[in-house]
Amino acid sequence: MSRHQAYRNYDYENDLDEYEADEFGDEEEELSPEDQAQMNAGTAQVRAALGVESSKVTTQQIQDALWHYYYDVDKSVTYLMTKYVAPSTKKKGGGRSTRFLAQPLPYQATQHSTFAKFSAAGQQHFIAPEGETRTQHVSFADFFSDMPWLNIPKDRETTFIMPSQPRGGLLGGAGETGKVSKLQALAAARKKKAEEKRSDEKQLQDTTRKLSHLSTTSIQPESTKENIRPVPEIPRETTGLPGINITSLSQRTESEFPTAAENKLRGKPEEISPRQTNSPELTEPLPAAVPFEAATPSPFARTLFGSMNSPPKPPPRTYPFPYLNLTSSVTDAFSAPSPDDIVLAAQSQASNKKNVASATKKKASTGKVEEVTGGVKSLKIPDAPLPKSKNVDVLKEFEKSKSKKNASFVVVGHVDAGKSTLMGRLLLDLNVVDQRTIQKYRKEAESIGKSSFALAWVLDQRSEERSRGVTIDIATNKFETENTSFTILDAPGHRDFIPNMIAGASQADFAILVVDATTGAFEAGLKGQTREHSLLLRSMGVSRVIVAVNKLDTVGWSQERFNEISQQVSGFLSGTGFQLKNVSFVPVSGLHGDNIVKRSTDPASSWYDGRTLVEELENSEPMARALNKPLRLTVSEVYRTTQSPVTVSGRIDAGSLQVGDALIIQPSGEKAYVKSLELDHEPVDWAVAGQNIIIHLSNIDPIHVRVGDIVCDTRQPIGCIDTFTVKVLAFDILMPMQVDVHRGRLHAAGQIVEISALLDKTRGTVIKKKPKIVKPASVARVVVKMATKVPLEAGQRVVLRCGGETVAAGLLE
C-alpha cells in the first residue's frame, strides 16, 4: 500500500481507541486457552517438584511465578523455594531480581503482561515477579505543578553529597573503598611502566632534535657561502625552538659548522661553537654517539661508488637546487615564442588585418559590420551536405490536399478487459490483418497454452508480452475507413505500466474505454485501472470516450448487465468531468467479433440496434490541430535506419515541417535537419500537426536524441526549465513531497515544493492560500521543482505520480 493510501485509509478513530485502551485501560487480561492449558500443566509440575513443600505455597503464587518465568518450571520452583518454602536470610541487594523480589514496592496490583512501561500520563507500570502489575505514580506534571517557576523551594532541591573517599573496586562490585582488584593492580603497574617508557623516549627525541638542527644548518650550499647576509634579528621567542637562536645560527659562516657536523658523523663528542653556548640547553653534555662499523661494500655498491681502496670521498658540500645548474639555453627555452607560436601569430595577424580591412570596406559600403560578424560566427561546417528544401507552403498544401482526416485513439481499461483482443479483431475484420496470420498466431499461442490470446498477438508483438499475456508498452497500428486514417494506441492495462498508458493518452484525440462485463471483473476494474485510466484521460485533455462493454458473450448478452454497467460508468465519468454527450456505449465481444465491424448475429443480442464500434469511431471528431503554432513533436522512438543513423518517430503535437527544415532537439539543444519524412510508410515532403510521422534526421549525433525529447522549431524552441507552476486535479492527498513528473514519454523526478493555493473547481478562483495539504478531488495550484532541466512549456499537460500511484494531473501555467 502506498504512503498515500495508508494515509487516506488511516482509521484514526480505531487507532485512537486502541491507543486509549493500551495506555489507560487496566482491565485484567484473560488468559488465552493455550496459556490456560500451559498454566495448568505448569502448576501441576511445580507442585510435583515441590513435593511435600507444596503445601507452603498457594496456587496463585505458583501461577504468578510461572507467568513471570514464562512457564519455566525449574525457575519457578527455585523462586518459590527461596521466597516461600525456605526464605533466605542473606543480606538483601545481591542480584538484580532478588533485590527486586525482596523489596516489594508499594504498587497497586493489577494483572498485566508487560514488565514495565510508561504511560502517556507519566505513570510507570511494573510487573512484580509475583505476577502483579504495580502502577507507580511518577507523574512529573504533578510533581512540578505547585512549584513556582525558577523559584524552587529549598526542601525540593537536590543535594549532591560527595563520597568521603573515591570509590575503588570493580564496576558495580565491592562497596569497600580503596580496594583494588588484581586485574586493576596489574593494569596500574602496566600503565606506570608505559608512562616511564614514554618519558624516556621523549627525552631521547629532544636530544636528537637538537642534534639534527645542528647538522642541517651546517650544510650550507657552496654557492651561497660567500653571500651570507646577516638576517634581521628574530626575537628568540619567535623561533618556537627553545634555546635555539636563529640569528646566531644563520649568521655563521661555513667554517664554524662543518666541524660540529663532521664530529657528529665521526661519532666524536660534539664541540659546540662559542656562539652556541648562548643557549643554556646546548651547554648540557650530549650523550656520546656510538661509532658505527662500516660494512664491506657489495660488488654493486663498488661498481657505483668505486672500490674500498680508493680514498673515501668527502660528503658533498653542496646540494644544487633543481634547475639552478641548467644551462641558460634550457632555462631560456620557453621565455621566447616558439617557432609554432611565431607562425600562428603571423597567421592571426594576417587574418586580423584581412578582417579589419574587409570590415572597414563593408562598413564603408553597407554599414552592417555586426550583422556580417554575427553571420560568420554562426557559420558551422556541416558534416554532411544539408538536405535540400523544396520550400513548400505546407499549410497551403495541406488545405489543398484532399487527404483523409487523421485521428489517433488510445485503448484503455483494466488489465485483461480484452483491449488487445478487441483491436486484433478490429484489424482482422477490416482486413488489415489476414486470416492466415491469425491462424499462425493461434497455433503459436496454443503451443504455449494461451490460445485465447491469438487475436491480442496482433498488437502484442513482444515475446515478453506474449509469454506473460499482458501488454507492456503502447502498440501502434493503423487502419483506414472511408473518411479517416486511424492510429490505434493500444495501452497496457496493468498498473505497473501506467507511464506507458500516459504516453499513449498524451497522443490521443479520443479513447476507447474497454470494460469487462463478466460478473466481478467489471466491479474490480471500476476500483482499479478503469477508474485511474478515466481520470488520466480527462487530465490529459481527452474528452471523447467510447465505452466498449466487452465480453458480453460471458453473460449471455444480458441487456440488464449492459444497462447496469452503462449506468455506473456514466455516473463515474460525469463525476470525473466528462460530458455525457461525448460518451457512448457499445456492447461487444472482442473474441467473437460482435458489434465491432459487423453487427452481432447472436439472437441474444438482438436488443441492441445502435452503432458498431467502427461507426462510433468514424463519428468521433479529432481534436483541433494547432497548425499555426511553432513545431513540437514528442519523440516516441529513436532508431537507426538505412536512410539515417538517427530516425525518430512521433506525433506532431503542433506546427508543421518539411524536408530540409532545420530543427532543434531539446533538451540537448542540438541542431538537426530533416533529411526525409515518412507518413504511413510512404515518403512525403511535409507533415502537419496530428500526423504520426517518421523523420530521418541528418547532421546530428545519435547521443543527442532520446525518447521523450522534443523536436522543435529553430526560431521558437521549447525552453528547458526546472521549476514550474501547475494547476492540478488531486487524485490523492498532496503535500510537499517527491513526485515523478510525466509528460508524454518524458518522465523525470521532481518535488512539490509549494502548494500556492486551493482553487474553486469550476471557476478556478482561489479558495485558500498556501494550504498545507490538498485533499483528493480538489483542484490546486502547486509549484514543482525538477531534479534536472526538462523541456516544458505553458499549456502542456503533466501527470504527477508517487510510489506507483497517480496523485495528480493538470495543466502547466
Ligand SMILES: Nc1nc2c(ncn2[C@@H]2O[C@H](COP(=O)(O)OP(=O)(O)OP(=O)(O)O)[C@@H](O)[C@H]2O)c(=O)[nH]1
Ligand atoms: N469470452 C471472452 N473472452 C475475451 C473477450 N475479449 C478478450 N477475452 C479474453 O480475455 C483475455 C485477455 O485479453 P487481452 O486482449 O489480452 O486483454 P487486455 O485488456 O489487452 O490485457 P492487457 O493489455 O494486458 O491489460 C484473453 O484470454 C482473451 O481471450 C471476449 O469478448 N469474450
